[in-house]
Amino acid sequence: xxxxxxxxxxxxxxxxxxxxxxxxxxxxxxxxxxxxxxxxxxxxxxxxxxxxxxxxxxxxxxxxxxxxxxxxxxxxxxxxxxxxxxxxxxxxxxxxxxxxxxxxxxxxxxxxxxxxxxxxxxxxxxxxxxxxxxxxxxxxxxxxxxxxxxxxxxxxxxxxxxxxxxxxxxxxxxxxxxxxxxxxxxxxxxxxxxxxxxxxxxxxxxxxxxxxxxxxxxxxxxxxxxxxxxxxxxxxxxxxxxxxxxxxxxxxxxxxxxxxxxxxxxxxxxxxxxxxxxxxxxxxxxxxxxxxxxxxxxxxxxxxxxxxxxxxxxxxxxxxxxxxxxxxxxxxxxxxxxxxxxxxxxxxxxxxxxxxxxxxxxxxxxxxxxxxxxxxxxxxxxxxxxxxxxxxxxxxxxxxxxxxxxxxxxxxxxxxxxxxxxxxxxxxxxxxxxxxxxxxxxxxxxxxxxxxxxxxxxxxxx
Numbered sequence: 001x002x003x004x005x006x007x008x009x010x011x012x013x014x015x016x017x018x019x020x021x022x023x024x025x026x027x028x029x030x031x032x033x034x035x036x037x038x039x040x041x042x043x044x045x046x047x048x049x050x051x052x053x054x055x056x057x058x059x060x061x062x063x064x065x066x067x068x069x070x071x072x073x074x075x076x077x078x079x080x081x082x083x084x085x086x087x088x089x090x091x092x093x094x095x096x097x098x099x100x101x102x103x104x105x106x107x108x109x110x111x112x113x114x115x116x117x118x119x120x121x122x123x124x125x126x127x128x129x130x131x132x133x134x135x136x137x138x139x140x141x142x143x144x145x146x147x148x149x150x151x152x153x154x155x156x157x158x159x160x161x162x163x164x165x166x167x168x169x170x171x172x173x174x175x176x177x178x179x180x181x182x183x184x185x186x187x188x189x190x191x192x193x194x195x196x197x198x199x200x201x202x203x204x205x206x207x208x209x210x211x212x213x214x215x216x217x218x219x220x221x222x223x224x225x226x227x228x229x230x231x232x233x234x235x236x237x238x239x240x241x242x243x244x245x246x247x248x249x250x251x252x253x254x255x256x257x258x259x260x261x262x263x264x265x266x267x268x269x270x271x272x273x274x275x276x277x278x279x280x281x282x283x284x285x286x287x288x289x290x291x292x293x294x295x296x297x298x299x300x301x302x303x304x305x306x307x308x309x310x311x312x313x314x315x316x317x318x319x320x321x322x323x324x325x326x327x328x329x330x331x332x333x334x335x336x337x338x339x340x341x342x343x344x345x346x347x348x349x350x351x352x353x354x355x356x357x358x359x360x361x362x363x364x365x366x367x368x369x370x371x372x373x374x375x376x377x378x379x380x381x382x383x384x385x386x387x388x389x390x391x392x393x394x395x396x397x398x399x400x401x402x403x404x405x406x407x408x409x410x411x412x413x414x415x416x417x418x419x420x421x422x423x424x425x426x427x428x429x430x431x432x433x434x435x436x437x438x439x440x441x442x443x444x445x446x447x448x449x450x451x452x453x454x455x456x457x458x459x460x461x462x
Contacts, residue, residue, distance in 0.1 A: 019068035020090035024053075024075075029061035030101035038065040040075045043312050044219035045277055046319055072131065072177040074216045077121070080104045084121040087132050095124040106360060109390045109415075112425040134178070138170050142185050146192070154192040163189060183209055184217035191224055199225065203264055211270040213308065222273065229278040231285065247282065247292050252299040255279070272309040275300055280316045294320050323423050325439050329354075329431065330421045334387055334410030337397035342410055347383045348437050351459060355386045355447075356418075357428040359395045364428050368403065370447040374455070375406045381459045384408065389415035389427060 024038060038053040052075060053065035067075075069090050076085045081102050086094065098121075108114050126133050145162040163186045173182055187202045202225055212218045233239040239262075246255045255275055265271040279297055282288045297317050304310045321327050331345045344352070355371060357364030371384050384407040388396045393411045400409035412418055422431070432441035432451075440458075445451060 019070035021066055021068050022088045022090065023064060023066050023093045024086065024088070024096060025062070025064035025094070026096045026098060027061045028057065028063065028098040028101070031057040031063070031098065032059050032061050033057060034101070036063055036065075036077055036079075038067060038075055038077060040073060041216075041219075043213065043315075044216075044223060045273075045280065045312055046315055048312075048315055071214065072175070073214060076118075079116065081108075081116055083116045083118050085118060086121040086123065087135055089131050097122040097124065106358075106390060110358065110361075110427050112419075129172075131175075131178075134170075134173050135181075138166075138173060138178075138182070138185075141166055141169065142189070146189060149189070149192050154194060156190075156193045156195055156198065159190055159193055177215060180209065180212050180215050181217040184212075184215065184221045188217070188221045188224060191221070200264065206270060207264065207267045210267060211273060222277070226274050226277050228281050229274065230282060244288075247279075247288055247296055250292065250296045250299050252296060252303050255296070255300070256303055269306055269309065272304050272306060273312075276304075276309065276313050276316060280320070283320050290320075294324075319423075322421065323431070323439055323442050325442065327439055329433050329437050329439060331437070332412065332418060332421070334385075334412045335393065336408060336410055337393065337400050342385070342408060344385070345437060347385070349435055351378075351382045351435060351440070351455075352433040352437070353382060353384045353445075353447075354431040354433065355384065355428060356389060356422070356424055356430070357386060358389055359391045359399045361427065365399070367428060367447055368399070368407075372403055372406055374447060374452070377452075378455055378459050379406075382455070385410060387412060387418070389419065389424075 033056070035054060035056050037051045037055075039049050039051055042048040042050055052067040055063045055065055057063045067088075069088060072087055072089050074085060074087050076083050077096075077098070079098065079101065081104060082099055084096070084098065086096065088094070104114070120132070120136055123130075123132055145166065149159060149162065166182070166186070170182065173179070183205075187205055190198055191202055202221075206221075206225075211222070230240070230243045233243060242258060245251070246258065252275075256271060259265045259271050259274055259278075263274075265274055276297070279293060279300065282293045283290055285293075294317065297313065297320070301310065301313055301317075304313055322330070329344065331343060333341055333343050335341055353371070353374070355364075355367060357367065359365075368386065371386070374382065375384055386400075386407055386409050388399075388409070388411055391411055396409050396411045400407075403409075418424070422429070430445040430447065431439060432445045432454075434440045441451070441454065
């Protein structure tokens with residue numbers, strides 16, 4: 001039996017090893033009975049997350065997270081409409097305030113592009129010299145200078161003057177974390193310069209400082225400098241054709257060498273990250289063959305020396321190939337209206353049609369009528385599983401009633417996670433699996449005449 005598991009974290013983060021305990025607590029009555037988590041990003045290429053601590057808010061609204069760390073780290077508490085960030089220092093205690101709980105509306109839940117609002121958590125008794133206060137002041141100044149250059153001009157001399165002014169103002173940010181944070185932010189400010197030489201200077205400075213993956217300012221800079229790195233070379237036909245040749249030939253060694261010689265990426269760790277990022281950004285590009293891009297990523301694995309980057313690369317490949325034709329589907333569990341738990345793997349040996357819908361969507365109701373007829377035609381070979389996202393078990397039970405035992409109707413505990421795993425952009429979405437639980441159809445699996453013809457070919461063919 002094949003199984004594939006969704007990876008949230010592949011490696012332990014250095015700031016977690018043998019650290020001092022940090023406590024983050026508060027009272028939020030509107031969250032009573034709910035489960036909250038304290039999270040951190042493992043990387044910002046595909047934004048893998050790790051749950052550092054999980055608590056259930058008691059009846060009075062009290063909650064307390066406890067986690068061990070050895071160095072400062074930015075963490076966040078995900079809430080439906082918000083994502084509250086805070087910086088933690090080893091051995092410290094923080095009392096925080098959460099906004100009133102507001103559940104996402106159904107349109108927000110169904111919107112594939114919805115993002116919660118990010119903000120800095122309010123800390124009780126925050127003093128001027130405290131780490132979080134210092135970081136908040138610096139970020140406000142950085143936003144001010146960035147906006148000023150975006151609106152009134154980005155002449156290199158003016159940007160350098162802004163950097164010098166911020167250096168003079170924030171001399172008290174002198175911890176290793178803060179010094180690096182400032183330098184990454186200054187480089188990000190210089191990235192506003194229109195001069196072609198500016199990016200080369202930033203890359204040169206990045207080589208000197210290094211890639212600090214525990215510092216959120218590094219990832220902001222990295223994403224701005226290297227986002228769509230290869231596509232942005234399109235104006236230079238010779239350079240773009242070099243990258244096309246690298247992808248077409250799957251030449252990972254040539255990629256690494258080119259990033260070194262052409263762009264001066266001499267730091268091995270940083271060069272590996274840029275290689276992973278620049279190629280992964282091509283996965284859904286119209287002008288590159290997706291399968292060749294994935295093959296290049298696989299070959300890149302042999303040249304990646306650091307364990308942390310190998311794990312990031314593994315996550316990138318796993319996500320890129322998760323729903324590819326021939327790849328195994330994630331083995332999730334759901335509960336039917338009678339309270340019975342169903343594992344997807346239990347239906348291996350038959351073709352499986354997955355319909356991800358919602359009871360409030362008219363198209364889902366129409367699809368059920370069509371799928372009922374599909375069941376009548378192919379019931380010996382086909383299992384139809386309807387998974388309802390953001391619906392209560394009672395809502396699922398009501399919509400299942402007219403169809404008796406023709407199809408399977410399931411509700412799931414964590415629909416957001418399932419959407420990530422199956423890369424579900426729109427609801428409803430459909431997938432067809434073969435008898436070994438591998439993807440047989442993704443695009444074009446909508447229940448219509450085209451699918452019916454396809455089913456006749458593969459199921460009724462003797």
